[in-house]
Amino acid sequence: MSAARTEAALWVAQRVTAVLLAGFVLVHLATMIYAVRVGLSAQALLARTHSNAAWPAFYAFFVLAAAIHGAIGLRTVAAEWLGSRGRGADAAAVAVGVALAALGLRAVWAVTA
Amino acid sequence: MTPKWAPDDSGAATLGEGRPTLRVAVWRGGADGRFQRFDVPRRASQTVLDVVTHIQRHLDPTLAYRFACRVGMCGSCAMTVNGRPRWTCRTHVDKVARDGTLELAPLANMPVVRDLVADMREFFDKWARAKGQFAPTRTRADGFAAVDPRTSARREADAAIECIGCGVCYAACDIVSWNPAYLGPAALNRAWTLQSDVRDGAHGERQRAVAGDAGCHACHTLMSCTELCPKALSPTRSIAGLKRLSLRAMLGGGGEAS
Numbered sequence: 001m002s003a004a005r006t007e008a009a010l011w012v013a014q015r016v017t018a019v020l021l022a023g024f025v026l027v028h029l030a031t032m033i034y035a036v037r038v039g040l041s042a043q044a045l046l047a048r049t050h051s052n053a054a055w056p057a058f059y060a061f062f063v064l065a066a067a068i069h070g071a072i073g074l075r076t077v078a079a080e081w082l083g084s085r086g087r088g089a090d091a092a093a094v095a096v097g098v099a100l101a102a103l104g105l106r107a108v109w110a111v112t113a
Numbered sequence: 114m115t116p117k118w119a120p121d122d123s124g125a126a127t128l129g130e131g132r133p134t135l136r137v138a139v140w141r142g143g144a145d146g147r148f149q150r151f152d153v154p155r156r157a158s159q160t161v162l163d164v165v166t167h168i169q170r171h172l173d174p175t176l177a178y179r180f181a182c183r184v185g186m187c188g189s190c191a192m193t194v195n196g197r198p199r200w201t202c203r204t205h206v207d208k209v210a211r212d213g214t215l216e217l218a219p220l221a222n223m224p225v226v227r228d229l230v231a232d233m234r235e236f237f238d239k240w241a242r243a244k245g246q247f248a249p250t251r252t253r254a255d256g257f258a259a260v261d262p263r264t265s266a267r268r269e270a271d272a273a274i275e276c277i278g279c280g281v282c283y284a285a286c287d288i289v290s291w292n293p294a295y296l297g298p299a300a301l302n303r304a305w306t307l308q309s310d311v312r313d314g315a316h317g318e319r320q321r322a323v324a325g326d327a328g329c330h331a332c333h334t335l336m337s338c339t340e341l342c343p344k345a346l347s348p349t350r351s352i353a354g355l356k357r358l359s360l361r362a363m364l365g366g367g368g369e370a371s
Contacts, residue, residue: 010330
């Protein structure tokens, strides 16, 4: 993959995940506010996440979008503010993305299984 | 003549017998230079370039600066005026002086040659790196190309074509200061006019040249270039056009503007 194609692909991924995150965050906030206002207990929340596959699916996509978006953003911050570019910086960004995805998916799994 | 300072109602200091005077701090020397203070008589409709020329002709003939046309066509007189890059020949002192003072420095994001002269080599080399040369598809044996000015591609090119290469946008761009390899607003704007030119034959090659790590995707749409362009162009819009083209190229639609 040429540098031009890589940068274009990352740019598209960054924009697409930003659009997705905007929707995910709104749904997430609405859910939080609802749960607090209704006064749902931890058991009640877990019962709902266990019974409906849509919630784990929603949060799995949320986590993946955040991991991709965050990793690309941090790669740019490293390049522009720290002057850190090239394979090492790219590998670090990938590592951050994978770590974020792993931690997030683990949390999603914890409220699902 | 030793100036005697006394503020008048306009905030400008006066020299001797009540003539309004401008206090001007001018960058002297190279990168490790310093500001030198000059007192310049204030005149009606005075431009910043008039001020610099007065200093060079009457106060210190060793002052180095650059100008040619004096009418906003050549793009050679740009400097940093009170912290912002501007074309000095068309910038009136009235509009930019603060409390009767001016601070003049060479353009930012370029090495200083001496005094107010910045080294623009890298700036123009980036035009070449962005494949800023027209690549003809016809020879002199062919007839004139018929280009309809009403087509959207030609309108895009026309909207960006009046760049005079002054370097104001490049000096104003934070991305250039963060990523020295970044091609910059002027070179990308130039590339966009050629990508929008139906007569040009190097669209694919140019698209690859402007879409890398140092190209259009590095732009954060801060719009300093568009705010300060003395020709009122929008390099931001041109760069957005290049981003669209690279998306289209990635999806397999080629690198042509439409």
